[in-house]
Structures are given as structure tokens and as C-alpha cells.
Amino acid sequence: MRITLPVNNKDIKSDICPSFGRTPYFLIYDTDDKSIIFLDNLAAQSAGGAGIKAAQMLLDQSIKIIIAPRYGENAAKVLLDGGIKVYKNVAGTAEKNIKAYEKNQLDILADIHPGFHNHGNK
Amino acid sequence: MGTNKKIVVLSGKGGTGKTLVSVNLAAADFDSYYLDCDVEEPNGHLYFKPQILEEKNVSVLIPNVNNDLCIGCKKCVNFCQFNALAFGKKVILFKEICHSCGGCALVCPAHAITEIEKTVGIVNIGISENVKTVGGIMNTGEASGIPIIKNILEYIKDKSGNVYIDCPPGSACIVMESIKDADYCILVAEPTIFGAHNLEMVYELVKLFNKPCGVVLNKCTEGLNPSEEFCKENNIEILVQIPYDAELGELNSNGKIAVRENYKNNELFYSLLNKVKEVIK
Numbered sequence: 001m002r003i004t005l006p007v008n009n010k011d012i013k014s015d016i017c018p019s020f021g022r023t024p025y026f027l028i029y030d031t032d033d034k035s036i037i038f039l040d041n042l043a044a045q046s047a048g049g050a051g052i053k054a055a056q057m058l059l060d061q062s063i064k065i066i067i068a069p070r071y072g073e074n075a076a077k078v079l080l081d082g083g084i085k086v087y088k089n090v091a092g093t094a095e096k097n098i099k100a101y102e103k104n105q106l107d108i109l110a111d112i113h114p115g116f117h118n119h120g121n122k
Numbered sequence: 123m124g125t126n127k128k129i130v131v132l133s134g135k136g137g138t139g140k141t142l143v144s145v146n147l148a149a150a151d152f153d154s155y156y157l158d159c160d161v162e163e164p165n166g167h168l169y170f171k172p173q174i175l176e177e178k179n180v181s182v183l184i185p186n187v188n189n190d191l192c193i194g195c196k197k198c199v200n201f202c203q204f205n206a207l208a209f210g211k212k213v214i215l216f217k218e219i220c221h222s223c224g225g226c227a228l229v230c231p232a233h234a235i236t237e238i239e240k241t242v243g244i245v246n247i248g249i250s251e252n253v254k255t256v257g258g259i260m261n262t263g264e265a266s267g268i269p270i271i272k273n274i275l276e277y278i279k280d281k282s283g284n285v286y287i288d289c290p291p292g293s294a295c296i297v298m299e300s301i302k303d304a305d306y307c308i309l310v311a312e313p314t315i316f317g318a319h320n321l322e323m324v325y326e327l328v329k330l331f332n333k334p335c336g337v338v339l340n341k342c343t344e345g346l347n348p349s350e351e352f353c354k355e356n357n358i359e360i361l362v363q364i365p366y367d368a369e370l371g372e373l374n375s376n377g378k379i380a381v382r383e384n385y386k387n388n389e390l391f392y393s394l395l396n397k398v399k400e401v402i403k
Binding site for chain 2: 043046047048049050052053055056059060074077078079080081082083
């Protein structure tokens with residue numbers, strides 16, 4: 001099964017990126033063969049709808065689990081329809097979070113933030 | 123075709139006096155049109171208090187997906203440059219992100235996408251003494267007022283007379299839509315550093331569109347006026363200087379139109395009107 005984390009650097013010891021839609025990379029970890037790849041987040045360059053595009057990209061990559069600090073309501077709609085589960089990360093590196101996930105120590109991320117669309121004015 | 127002349131009043135920031143200038147020009151002219159293109163926060167009607175003759179909805183087209191016909195090829199998702207479509211187990215549409223280009227319906231090989239109308243706001247046509255007013259308001263939550271502005275401008279296409287267009291503030295797409303057919307642009311600026319900075323932005327835009335323009339310096343006080351300096355440095359005509367005046371402020375805050383009252387400095391507005399008429403002749 002493939003799980004993913006938004007990361008700031010192409011490194012297993014990277015921090016988790018606070019933005020889901022505009023993270024520079026996604027670290028993809030395969031729980032079966034323990035392989036790791038990094039995916040450039042093409043959605044980060046979008047003028048709008050980055051969360052939607054990032055979510056679509058992960059669906060297309062057959063991701064089943066996301067570990068992230070938060071995600072927006074538009075991304076949530078796509079992830080929900082695609083059957084992806086999101087867990088809340090703990091402080092620390094991507095590596096630490098993968099280990100925590102494998103030990104069932106992460107909680108489901110329930111709160112979805114309304115997004116920074118329209119810069120919070122509307 | 124109408125033989126109207128369009129005078130667009132704009133500024134780089136809000137609150138400089140666009141409405142003051144455009145409302146008074148329209149009221150001082152003979153049979154004229156006043157168009158309130160600030161469809162996010164229209165306020166011209168507070169002055170004209172027009173009798174509304176006609177009101178209509180403005181709609182745009184958005185896709186409607188028939189999931190029974192959809193084959194899940196994601197061609198629509200990949201086509202959309204605005205990321206308004208996604209596909210999980212079915213096509214998901216984000217209406218507020220859609221720019222109504224219609225491309226998704228064109229690329230769908232299964233003909234599962236048709237276009238349906240979505241109301242984004244209203245346009246109203248009214249009359250206030252010598253002035254015909256056209257305004258609109260965008261529905262809360264909509265991303266773009268441009269379809270409404272297009273509708274407002276469409277209305278005067280076959281009309282004659284001078285048209286005074288009260289623009290939205292700033293220099294974004296919504297302003298470009300308002301000025302692209304202008305015959306003359308009036309830039310309204312405040313006597314502050316911030317005012318001069320915003321004047322510069324909007325002046326750049328007007329230059330880009332190759333429009334003749336002049337500046338109204340509003341709220342002028344004694345002392346330095348950075349907006350005036352900017353005009354002198356760039357050889358931009360200063361049409362009129364409106365003083366920072368309590369009487370005018372009071373009229374304005376009570377929704378009164380200076381040229382329809384006995385305001386002591388009304389010759390300022392008439393001199394502005396004459397200058398503008400001279401250029402657009």
C-alpha cells in the first residue's frame with residue numbers, strides 16, 4: 001500500500017510541509033516493499049485550485065493514506081470521493097511519521113480548514 | 123450603433139473619489155448614462171436613488187456531468203486549466219473555480235458533459251432626473267464580477283450620449299474589462315504617498331491600453347501633494363483639484379450630489395465636464 005507525506009525536501013529526514021496543495025514534494029512510501037520515491041508537486045504552480053490538483057495527482061498515483069498537518073475543504077472533497085484516508089502528523093521528520101504510522105500511533109485528521117481562498121476575506 | 127462616448131473614472135485604491143467624480147459629471151451633463159461597474163460594492167445608487175425600470179439576472183455557463191454516461195477517462199479534468207474538475211469515483215465540479223470556458227464539454231468523448239446556466243448576479247437599469255443609471259451586483263461568494271460588467275456595458279452599446287463609468291478600485295482584470303472600450307480615462311488620486319503609488323499603478327494600466335487620460339486630484343490640502351508631483355514628472359494633465367472640504371464631505375456622506383445642490387465649489391465639476399467634453403469631441 002502506498003502512503004504519502006507533503007515534504008519540504010527530497011529527503012526521508014525532511015520536515016513535513018504545512019501546506020498540502022502547495023508542498024514542493026510528496027514523499028511516497030510503499031508499505032509492502034519499503035521503497036521511497038519523491039514526486040514533484042506540479043499543483044504547487046497552479047494559480048488556483050492547487051489542493052484539488054494535488055489531491056487528483058495522489059489519486060492517480062494510487063495513494064491510499066496521506067499523513068499531513070491539515071488540508072483544505074476542496075482537497076477533502078476529492079480525497080473523500082477517491083477513498084483516501086488522511087492522518088494527522090506528529091512533530092518531526094517524515095521518517096518518524098512513517099514509523100509512527102506503522103505502529104498505529106497516528107490519529108485520523110478530522111478537522112478540515114476552510115482554506116485561504118480569497119485570502120480569508122470572503 | 124450608438125454614438126456614445128465612454129468616460130471611465132478609475133483609481134488605484136478605493137475611497138479616492140471615483141463615485142464623487144463620476145456621479146457629479148453624469149449629473150452635470152445633459153442626458154447621460156451613469157454605469158456603476160463596481161459590482162462587488164456598488165454605491166452610485168446611494169446618490170442617484172434611481173427609479174428602477176428593469177432588473178435582470180446575469181448567468182454564466184457551468185458544466186453539468188451525467189455520471190451515467192461518464193467513462194472516467196479524466197480528459198475533462200486534465201483539460202481544465204483552473205483545476206475546477208477532479209475525478210475520484212465520479213467527476214467532482216468546483217463551481218466557484220470554473221471560468222465558464224466550456225472546454226470540458228468539448229473534450230468529453232462520451233458527451234457526458236452539457237452546460238447549464240448559473241446565476242452570478244443581477245443588473246438593473248434605472249433613471250434619476252437627467253441620468254440613466256445602469257448597475258449590477260455580484261452574488262456573494264462568486265469569484266468574478268466580469269460577466270456582470272460585460273452585461274452592464276452591453277446595455278449602452280446602441281445608446282447615444284455620454285457615458286460615465288464608475289470603475290471598481292485597483293488595476294486588476296475587472297478594471298481592464300471596464301476600461302478597454304473607453305474614449306477617455308479620468309484617474310482620481312489622493313494627496314498622499316500611498317495615493318501617488320496607486321495612481322502610478324493605474325496610470326501604467328491606462329498606458330498599456332493606450333487610452334488618453336487626465337488626473338483629478340481630490341482631497342487637496344495645502345502642502346505637498348505626491349500625486350501632483352507624479353503628474354508633473356510624467357507630464358500627465360491635471361484636470362481639476364478638488365479641495366479637502368467639510369461641506370463637500372457632508373453632502374457626500376448624506377448621499378447628496380453636489381451639482382444638484384448649491385455647493386459653493388460646483389464650478390470645479392463644470393470645469394471638469396467642459397475639459398472632458400473638449401477632449402472627447
